[in-house]
Every structure is written in structure tokens, then in C-alpha cells.
Amino acid sequence: MRLTILVDNCTCIDRYFLAEPALSIFIEDQGQRILFDCGYSDVFLHNAVRAGIDLLHLDFLAFSHGHLDHTWGLDALIRRITEARLQGLPHHPPHLVAHPRTFVSVFEPTAGDIGALLSREKVGHHFNCTFSTEPVALTERLTWLGTIPRLMPFESQDPIGSKADDERPDFLPDDTALAYRSEKGLVIITGCSHAGICNIVEYAKHLTGECRVVDIIGGLHLQSPSTAQLAGTIGYLEKEGLSHLHAGHCTDLASKIALARTLPLREVGSGLSLSY
Template sequence: MKLTVLVDNTTLTDRYFLAEPGLSIHIEDGGTRVLFDAGYSGIFVENARKMGIDLLRVDDVVISHGHLDHTWGLDALIRLHTEAIFEGRERVEPTFIAHPDAFLTRSCDGVGEIGCHLSVEELFRHGKVLLTAAPLWLTENLVFLGEIERRFEFERAPPCGYIYTPDGIRDDTVVDDTALACRTEDGLVVITGCSHSGICSIVEQAREVCDEDRVADVIGGFHLLDAPPEQIEGILDYFSDVRPAALHPCHCTDLAAKIALAKVANVRETGVGLHLEYG
């Protein structure tokens, strides 16, 4: 499995890519290419071009959850495909995969829309759409984890505003937050978006779905910004037991959290341009 970071809050030193508060990761497993999230503005398209990654060959576009810093870049992907059709260029029609709540309207702190501004109906015009709360295997070893069971009290968080459902408006606990996991020779590689559902809960679900206790790496947002001490303590205890070979926390993970995590795990630098390969 090969993994390349296309969007993060930072770039690697002396790598001349664009960065923004958002996340997008390109994954190759066997002959399958997956785009995990699309960032905020669409800079992933330019970054991918510089890296020699052809986004027109992506088979699956997986959305970790519906927030704007992970979905608003979808506009740029749709433009890329639209222009390819006009020019008669070869392309793969992508399948968009997400939790059923991922494309609902959301608001927070007076902002009228912090969710994806594309509807499911609009996406259907540009590819297939597969919405599921259940785990879904994308390849023999790569799995969409589905709705995450929230297992740890120390990871409980207040609602992120409101979500507008067919049944009415409710507090937004981001139940659509999910992740990917890939089985490798060295254990699981878990790829997260923001981890609103809890980084420890996500890793536990990955271990359960994949029937594998070993964790080779966890990369992505850990949702640790000014995290309370009891949450940090619980996460450190958890990773002390799991003993991952490496951690690549990024995006929505602050410096204090990274320093704390480094006490119990091999925390490595992450940014746009990072390329990792796993057996």
C-alpha cells in the first residue's frame, strides 16, 4: 500500500507544495486508487499534478466526514473530470463513498454552512455514490470502517453545532466521522480525517473489523486542539497498551498533543509531500 499526503495544514520542509487547514490523502493498494478527502479549496489538484499523481484515475473518493475542510475541494475534482470529458481525455468515473449523513447541511457558531455544499443528487451526476454506515471493503486489504462505535468516555466531545436531517434539526455529534484501515505485513495502517469519533475508538474499530491487533501506523487528524488533560491521559494510556510502530498526527492535532504522544509512541513529521509505503 502506498500513501501520499496531498493536503495538510503544513508542507514538508523544502517541498514546494500548497497547504491549508484541511486534509487529502492519495492511496494506492494493488490496482485500486483511492482519494481520501478533498481538502478545503482544491489545492490537492495542483499538488497532485506536481507529484505526478493522475486524479482522473482515482477509483474511489472516500469522505471521512462532511465538514468543509474535507469536502469543499470536491468542486475542483468535478471540474477536473468535466474538463477531461470536454477534451476527450481518458478518465475513470469515480465512486463517492461516505456515511449517509456526510452530505447533510450543517451550521455552527453563526456560519450557515460548514458541511459539504454538494448534495447527493449533484454527486450522482458526476459518478456513482455509495452511502453506508457499515464497514465496506474497497480492496482485499483496505476497508472503509463505517460508523465508529464510541467506546471511550474520555473521548466524548460536545456537539459541533447543528445538522439538518429529513427528520429535523439536531445537535451535530458528527456520527458520520469515519476512517480507513489497511492490513499490511507489519500490522494495520489506520488513516483518519479528523477523528471526531475519537482516535482510540477508530483504532479499536479497525482492529476489530480487520481481526488484527498489531498497529503499524496511524496517520491523519487526531482532533486534539487544546484537549483536556483527562482526554490526553486516556489516549496516552491507550497507545501505551496498543504500542503502534509509528504515529503521523497532523491537520487538527496541535503541538502540545504531538509532544505528549511522543512520550508513548514514535511520532513522525507529517505534511504535504509525505510519501509512505507499507508491505
Template sequence: MKKAGTDGMKLRVLVDNNTYIDRYYLGEPAVSYYIECDGIRLLFDAGYSDVFLKNAEALGIDLGLVTHMVFSHGHNDHTRGLKFMKERLELSGMEVIAHPSCFDEKVFGEESIGAPYSAADMAGICRYRPCGGPCNISERLVFLGEIPDAVDFETRKAIGRTRIRGKWQDDYVRDDSALVYRGEEGIFIITGCSHSGICNIVQYAQAVCGQQRVLGIIGGFHLFEADERLVRTIDYLKCCGAEQIYPCHCVSLRAKARMMEALNVKEVGVGMELCLDGQAAH
């Protein structure tokens, strides 16, 4: 597997629902990726528990050297691990990028499903950088900010409720975003859950980056049923020429099986490494 070095991006899966045979790492229904690119070390989401810390140690990754953290959205299977990281590491110098609503309270019924800290807490823990729109993290990494609703079959559904400026309302997860690597020959998209719609994300990433070629996509797509939305999603990804698809976390086996009939689908598991040299994923 090619090393990314200074002219590409390297991504390592620290947390996923899936683990590989004969690779003894820990899994949980959550997301965390370690990324090196343009001289920075970035953590994309922090999972639900301290599993990402344990897996990083087993993989020989020193999270004490992380310079940036990006949160895809505020649900606890992506943010709760932060409190375990805070207990073990000094985070005051780390820049944290997220949508401004990421750290608002979130509940599902009576259960809290949001982040362990508020935005005010984050300002005292790290160098917190809320981004409602696209923002550059490095020369080739861009955080998309809020994703516009553009694709007609990706209707947002409320997931519990959220408290915004003191008022409780249905939560359409407007804080859901994604990270994009801008290579010389195309873009590679990194998602958490894609509550905003994976096709909306792809379309917005293409517009923000000014590039149409999609080298690949990794992350949760929030697809569970073999329904019309899945069929239209597959058609969209096929038409946009997405070259490698790494569906994981919140994608059901049935959805993956249907995707495999039409797309170049790859398996994801804890410890998986992706290297991009600006032209393709290896």
C-alpha cells in the first residue's frame, strides 16, 4: 500500500462497527478516522467511548500529536469519545472544527444523544472553530459546513429534538457535514452519518471544490432499507462516477448488497488504511 507522504492523504479507521478477521482491534457502532495530510494530523469524529484511544495505541498512532479535530455532527456515537480524550490528553492547542449547532443539546425521547460538552465548554477545552459554511483546514482539506438541500429524493427526517437558543424543536440534524480531500484529479469525501443526504453532500462537495470527479467516498450513508431512496442513491452515485465507495457505520447489509450490484464497493473495518496520492485511493 502506497504511503501518502507529503503529496497526498493517509486515512486510518480507528472506529467502525466492523472489525476484520485476524485483526484484533475493538469495534463499536460509531465513527473515528485518523488522517494525515498537508503536514497536519487530524481526527475525524471520536466515536462513543474510549475505543478509538485503545485502537490508536494498538496501531501505533500517537493521538497526542493530533493538531486538528473535525466533528461530522453532534450525535454521541461521533462525539462522546471526546470526554475520554480530554481525560488523557492536553487539548488546549488543538483546533476543533464543527458546525455551530454541533454542540447544542439533543435528545431522543428522554435519552440524551448529543455531545458531552456545549459550545461554551468547547471554547475552554480547545481552540474551537465553528463553521457554518465551507472552511479550509489545510491546502487540500475542506470542511463543508451546512449542507444545502438540493436532491429531491433526500428528504430530511427529524431525529429526536434539539434545543437551539433555549427553544426545543424537531432536530433535522442541520449540523451534519463532511470533510473533503481535494486531489489533483478529483475529490475524496469523508462522512459521518450523512443525515443531510449522501447525494446532497456529493453535489455540494463538487460545487465547493470546483471539481466533478469523485475519487471515492467513505463513511456512513444512513441507508437501511432496500427502498426507492436507495435505488435513486445508487443511480446518482453511478451517474456522478464515484469510483470507490466505502459504505460503513449506518449502512445496512441489505443496502450494501444492493450497492455492490452497481458500484465499486469496498469493505471497511477497524485498522483499514487508505492512501490517496492526489489521483486515486490505494
């Protein structure tokens, strides 16, 4: 598997890519081309051009959850594919994989609607879709995890806004991640880890039967975390024996400094490419 971070909050040193507070990752594995999240704007499209990546020929488009910093770029991708169709250019629309509630609006008291711009019905006009709470195999080794069981008492305790369809507090049941079974162990690829990064890792191990974890890439949702959450997360990850920890996006500086004291934290940013 090879992955390239198309969008992150930061860029890597000496890499002339754009950044925004969002996430999008391009993955290639076993002949399959996967886009994981679309960021907030069309930045991921510009960075794909810089990286020489063709996003007109994707096999899968998978979403981690429905928040604006992961889904609002979908509008730009639809425009790009539609323009290619109108101009008679070669293209291959991807199969979309998401939780059934990913495209339900989310209202937050201060920010307003922070959910996806497009409805599930509208998305279905542009893509063949699989909406599932169960895991979906994207390749023989790469799995979209579906609903993550919430087991850790120090994680996933606070809702963010409320879903428009039932007006109940949103604990983000749609939040999920990817798990890749490498020869050395699991590589976990996350969006924001609203479900809790430790919950995600535990479920990935349970689902795949692989107990070794070699790397975690993406957002850990450690933004001014409670003392219990930060300590619990560090304690859990220390026991996993990670070779690398690529914590980015929604991981604040204080949390990165704390993680780096005992864990193999690595630089993350738009343009970073990793191979497994």
C-alpha cells in the first residue's frame, strides 16, 4: 500500500502543497485507487495535480464521517467528474462508501450546519453507493471499519451539535476509519477519531485478528483533551509498540508534545507519502 496525504492542517517542509484545517488521503493498494475524505474545499484537487495523482480514475471514495472538513470538498470532485464527462475526457467515477448517517446535516449552536453539504439522495445521483454500518473490504488487505464500538471510558464522551433528522445530541456514530493489514501489522488510517483512537484500534484488531499495530495516520481528535483522555490515550498507545505515529489534523500542539515524549511521533502534512 502507498498513501499520499492530499490535505492536512499543515504542509511538510520543502513540499509546496496547500494546507487547510481538513483531511484527504489518496491510497493505492493491489491495483485499487481509493480517496479517503475530500477535505473542506478543492485544495485536495490542486494538491493531487502537484503530486501527479489522477483523481478522475478512482475505484472507491470512502468517508470517515460527515463533518464539513471531510465532506465539503465532495462538491469540487463532483464538478471535476461532471466536467470530464461533458468534455468527453476519460474518467471512472468511484464507488462511494459511507455510514448511513454521514450525509445528515449536523447543527452546532455557534457554527450552524457543520455537516455535509449534499444529502444522501443527491450523492446517489452521482455515485454508486454503499451505505453501511458494517465493515466493507476495499481491497484484500484494506478495510473500511464501519461503526466503531465505544469501549474506552476515557474516550468519545461529548456530543458535537445535533443531527437534523432527530435533533438528538450527535455522538458521531458515523465516525470510522480504515485498517490495512501489512506484513508487519496493522496500519490505522483515521479521519478525526471522534469514536476514540483507542476504540478504533481495538476494533481493528478484533475485526482483522491482527494484534500488532505498526502505524497510525490521521487525526486523533486531541484538541484540548481532558487529562483523563490524554493520559488514557498515551498509556494505551504505549502498550501497542508502534513503529510510527503520524498524528495530524485535529491533534493540537500540546497533545503532540505529550505524545512525542514516549511515542514515535512523526511529521505529518500535505504532500507526505508513505509506503507499507
